[in-house]
Amino acid sequence: MNLQRVLAIAGKEWREIVRDRLFFSLAFVVPALLMLLFGYGLSLDVENIPFAVVDHDRSAASRDYAYRFIDSRYFQFRGYAGDERDASRLIGSGQVRVVLVIPPQFGKSLAQGRPAAIQTLVDGSFPSRAMTTKGYVTAINAAFSLAAVAQAVSQATGLSQQDALAQLTPIALESRYLYNQSVSSIWSLAPKLIMVILMLSPPFLTALGVVREKENGSIFNIYASNVSRGEFLVGKLAPYVAISSVNILLLWLLAVLLYQVPFKGSLLFFLPATLVYVLCTTGIGLLVSVLVRTQVAAMIVTMVVTMIPAVLYSGLIIPIVSLGAGAHVVAQLMPAMYYTDIVVGCFLKGVGLMSLWQPLAILAGYACLLFAIGYRLFSKRPST
Incomplete structure (x- = not known):
């Protein structure tokens, strides 16, 4: 060579990249823009859920029950509704997501030691959020019920309410969240967005760069020259790998400085590992470029083969263990899943080569395989 x-x-x-303003923007501006758009627009935190209350009892106990939700940071009070018909209208129009229906005689039933049924209407059009909302409602209801029982025991036995509560809950459960103590979705999403963007941008640029040679006819200069296939491919792809290397640093800075995601690992491992992932995704673009002839086809094919794995089969939103058997097999064949393990491990868990050598080795093998196939399929002879 x-x-x-x-x-x-x-x-x-x-x-050519510098001369073409659109292509230059695609190379340097779009990755950072995607990081901003996805980072601020995609949130998995379920907070400030709008809710209303239908209070048929209007007692001190019913108000106390409602204020357990009003004072919670997970709910946002939107007022009282007259009846269940108004509640259905509010949920149907999207003004609220939850309605609590407190029955008549609620306070009287509690005072007499009888159970009282609370109806909760939850908007189920967003199933994952609906299940999380149901969990919040269940937890607040359980806390209120336990407090009511503790008060009754306190009145019957003369114990303080705190002692009665301690006897009613002999086992105290303490939960600690590792690696993401605040359970903030952006801490999980920002590193994974690096995976998504580096899955989209390098193949897109590579495919367009090579196919552009075919469309404008300049590829025939290569066919007629004494440049070898390897020399052409390395020279052609080197600028895109260099551009992606700059984008790696930019995306890392946005995650750490803008979204305040802690980086607990080592840059000496993270940067080379990410470069291996970039070589994988660049190889995908090379493979697409040798299979299509037009830039439009290159864009469509690249979006299909990169967007779907990056979103559905990488663990970005749905954990890999939650996928079906067939989808789990597909995820194992995609480089995005392995890099997700690396980027999450580096950012949140602080692990390095000793723990992540296996996904890194798979990515390296993936890159070698893609470039070998691309080299094999690329021909210096014009196709007829």
Whole structure:
């Protein structure tokens, strides 16, 4: 391989990138823009849920029950509704997501030691949020019920309410969240967004860069020259790998400085591992470029083969263990899943090569395989 030829092709490609403003924007501006849009627009935190109350009892006990929800940071009080018909209208119009229906004689039933049934109407159009909301309602209801029982025991036995509560709950459960103590969704999403963006951008740029040579006819200069396949491919792809390397640093800075995600690992491991992942995704773009002839086709195919794995089969939103048997197998065949383990391990868990050598080795093998196939399929002879 002649290094001078490789540098000449790489220099030519870089000049074309700089000369084309749209392509330059795609290379440097779009990745950062995607990080901003996804980071601020995609949130898995379920808080400030709008809710209303239908209070048929209007007693001190019913108000106390309602205020347990009003004072919670997970709910946002939107007022009282007259009846169940008004409640259904509010949920149907999207003004509220939850309605608590407190029955008549609620306070009297509690005072007499009889159970009282509370109806909760939850908007189920967003199933995951609905299940989380149901969990919040159940937890607040359980806390209120336990407090009511403790008060009754206190009045019957003369114990203080705190002692009665301690006797009613002999086992105290203390939960501690590891790696993400505040359970903030952005801490989990921001590192994974690096995975998504680096799955989309390098193949997109690579596929368009190579296919553009076919469309404008300049590829025939390569066919007629004494440049080898390897020299052409290395020189052609080197600028895109360099651009992606700059984007790696930019995306890392946005995650750490803008979204305040802690980085507990080592940059000496994270940066080379991410570069291996970039080589994988660049290989995907190379493979697409040798299979299609037009830039439109390159864009469509690249979006299909990168967007779906990056969103559905990487653990971005749905954990891999929650996927079905078939989807789990598909995820194992995608590089995005392995890099997700690496980026989450580096950011939140503070682990390095000793724990992440296996996904890194798989990514390296994936990159070698893609480049071998791309090299094999690329021909210096024009197809007829």
